[in-house]
Amino acid sequence: MVGSDARIAPHPDMRALSATRLRHPSLWLEQVAGDPGPQPALTGREQADVAIVGGGYVGLWTALRIKQQAPSCDVAVLEAARCGSGASGRNGGQAHSWWPMLATLIRVCGVAEALRLCRASERSLAELAALDAKDRGGFDLRRDGWLWTATTRAQLGDWEPTVRLCERHGVSPYRALDRDELAARTGSPLHLAGIAEEAAGTVQPAKLVAALRRAALALGVRVHEDTPVRVIDRGAVPCLRTPDGLMVADRVVLAVNAWAAALPELRRRLFVVSSEIVATAPIRERLDAIGWRGGEAICDSQQRVLYYQATPEGRVAFGRGGGHVSLNGRVTAAYDRRPRWARDAARAFRRVYPMLADVPVAADWSGPIDRSLTGLPLFGRLGGHERILYGVGWSGTGVAQSEIGGRILASLALGLDDEWSACRLVEQPLDERFPPVALRAAGAPIVRAAVRRKARRQESGRRAGAVTDAIAGLVPGSH
DSSP states (O other): OOOTTOEEOOOHHHHHHHTOOOOSOOHHHHHTTTSSOOOOOOOEEEEEEEEEEOOSHHHHHHHHHHHHHOTTOOEEEEOSSSTTTTGGGTSOOEEOOSGGGHHHHHHHHOHHHHHHHHHHHHHHHHHHHHHHHHSSSOOOOBOOOEEEEESSGGGTTTTHHHHHHHHHTTOOOOEEEOHHHHHHHHSOTTOOEEEEETTOEEOOHHHHHHHHHHHHHHTTOEEEOSOOOOEEEOSSSOEEEETTEEEEEEEEEEOOGGGGGGSHHHHTTEEEEEEEEEEEOOOHHHHHHTTOOSOOEEEOSSSSOEEEEEOTTSOEEEEEEEEEEOSSSOOOGGGTOOHHHHHHHHHHHHHHOGGGTTSOEEEEEEEEEEEESSSSOEEEEGGGOTTEEEEEOOTTOOTTTHHHHHHHHHHHHHTOOSTTTTOTTBTOOOOTTSOOHHHHHHHHHHHHHHHHHHHHHHHTTOOOOHHHHHHHTTSTTOO
């Protein structure tokens, strides 16, 4: 057990864990502003059986699962700003399963566990549907499918290895689409080919956070917003020090997404990248005219992935990954809003939807993503401390999968011996292919430039070139 005097001192990296606020709101957050009102900040000394740092999807699902399994357990959530103000309220709203990650899951977890986790992620989609039906406000869940597509010839067939691997293991989560159906469901003939996962779909991300918060409060979870954690005392009984209070807890769960990369134990295992989203004003009649009426989640197959949906009110929300990379693991103002990367996302939108090229962008925002080497989340005990747990590294695919994270962290926090505490995603060994921070700082600009160069060349119908392709392939999680 770590000694009672062990702590993370309040140096700049610790402040980056919880105090760096993203000031520019997403469209999603603006749509739920003030509803409901903020929960009170922590003041004075309080105690809890489990204290959760982070009020996004993972933190709130963890709180819910703990209370459902142990109703008498006293659970408190400490959020630095408002619940969902990080990635949970800024993402593209795409909810799909883990089947695209089957090969990586097999490598990390083995065949049986990989198949179990993929099937569990399908059940997570059903859990979202149950929550949406029960919540008084709902979160615009539309299970109209996820379309994995090619928008350039270089992307054709990117999904085939995954489809074949699924078939070898007796599962068929995807259906091939002919070009006519693909064009009809995406509203653009630029989509050359693709497959559909019909059980998937889209949500309004910030409304989902609000629904989870309402459910947690209804079960008796205490939620403290505007409560950044400045210091974690790693004594026999952990303590969380905030600007105006102290939380003493038997167990602490860190569910802080990209901010976790500031912690020394996790800095080698994560790097922080940004993703940019632009949204149009409502253009329902224009979307109807091109036949884009559903709520499908749509992605292409490049490394700087394009992801988009048509919202229920007739907006297009269009995102592009890989804009900014943090060289020291800190979430800074660069992840708040970058007009340069927003213009890049807008150009991509007009390439995919040239018939909407005259439609102006009404909103744009950025957000940080905690990327792991494998693209899979990491769970464990911080520095080996049995009472301080973490669940991080969602790599941009956590809308549905965070429900699984909540199950894993709840079992660990409650000390249960079950399929979730024994999950092979817990205490994964450090992959030594992940370079030290200093080497990442030197190499990241070169790799990032190669990824962008590859995307530009492919979009213009040219080959990326062997050297560019090789350098771009150094991105963790590339396939």
